[in-house]
Amino acid sequence: MTSTPVLEHEAEAGHGATPPHRLGTPTVAALLVGAVAVACVLSVVVGARSIPLAAVWDGSHPLHNISQARVERTLLGLGVGAALALAGAVLQGLTRNPLADPGILGINAGASFAMVIGLAVFGVSELRDFLWVAFLGAAVAAVLVHVIASVGRDGATPMKLAIAGAALTAATTSWTTGVLLVDRQTMETFRYWQVGTIGGRDLNVLLTGAPFLLVGAVLALSGARLLNTLALGDDLARGLGRRTAIDRIVLGVAVVLLAGTATALAGPIAFVGLVVPHAVRALVGSDHARLLPLSALGGAALVVLADTLGRVVLPPSEVQVGVMAAVVGVPVFLLLIRRGRSGSGAL
Secondary structure, rough: OOOOOOHHHHHHHHHOOOOOOOHHHHHHHHHHHHHHHHHHHHHOOOOOOOHHHHHHHOOOOOHHHHHHHHHHHHHHHHHHHHHHHHHHHHHHHHHOOOOOOOOOOOOHHHHHHHHHHHHHHHOOOOHHHHHHHHHHHHHHHHHHHHHHHHHHOOOOOOOHHHHHHHHHHHHHHHHHHHHHHHOOHHHHHHHHHOOOOOOOOOOHHHHHHHHHHHHHHHHHOOOOOHHHHHOOOOOHHHOOOOOOHHHHHHHHHHHHHHHHHHHHHHHOOOOOHHHHHHHHHHOOOOOHHHHHHHHHHHHHHHOOOOOOOOHHOOOOOOOOHHHHHHHHHHHHHHHHHHHHHHOOOOO
């Protein structure tokens, strides 16, 4: 795979003081924790009807039930956002591809298509079954994208991975639409997930997916040093005693668990895994020991804030979080492509 300078700035900075254009890790961590806290508060109090924070813990308050529903919605948004951003950061390090993202590389679309097939063909109805079906679809999509991008002399370059992912996303989205058009019952069930939303779910939904998210997060975070080693190139990594094939499989499992579970819980939400790691990397550099946990915080804050904004931007209707995330993500994606073509080397 062609190397890309995802880590070039870190190498240039050396191991000395923090470069002047970056903030210290404690500062960024404090800012992101604050952003998560503010996002949680806004998510609870802001909506079609504003409610006071006191309604959350006052069981006799007339708006207590609404506040509890928003708390559960907020918790789901935190989990889904953290999972998607963490999966994106791992993918970017694993493939050395600055455009890697579960949505762009077709992983989310593969999980969604598998869920539709599970509904229409196998009669899947339980959320736990949805999770396993989503994992399978996400894994197959990830393998297909890499195989397609590997065809040719240059192998799986970043641009070829992005193009292959876009092509697979378009194909699976078309197949998904085709199945839904001929199966009205499946359409009625699946449209709840189709646009990407965290509204209307209760806490049991998150509790069902939590073990899978936890395992995926542990695998991803424990692979920080490994990702730093892989960034040096496979040959050097093997020279340092790493079994790169096994390492990539373990990290791939982490991505499938995170992206597959997030898609099963909230539907396909694109660009979170693209935007957040790039923003965090610009602030703290490319050391994955810092990048991964901070990306999880940033993703959690972004999804919750996007969901809150979607409730008030077009009242009295709601704009689903999948749409709001795309509003932010598409311009950033186009900017990255432009930078690559202008000779920055990002692509």
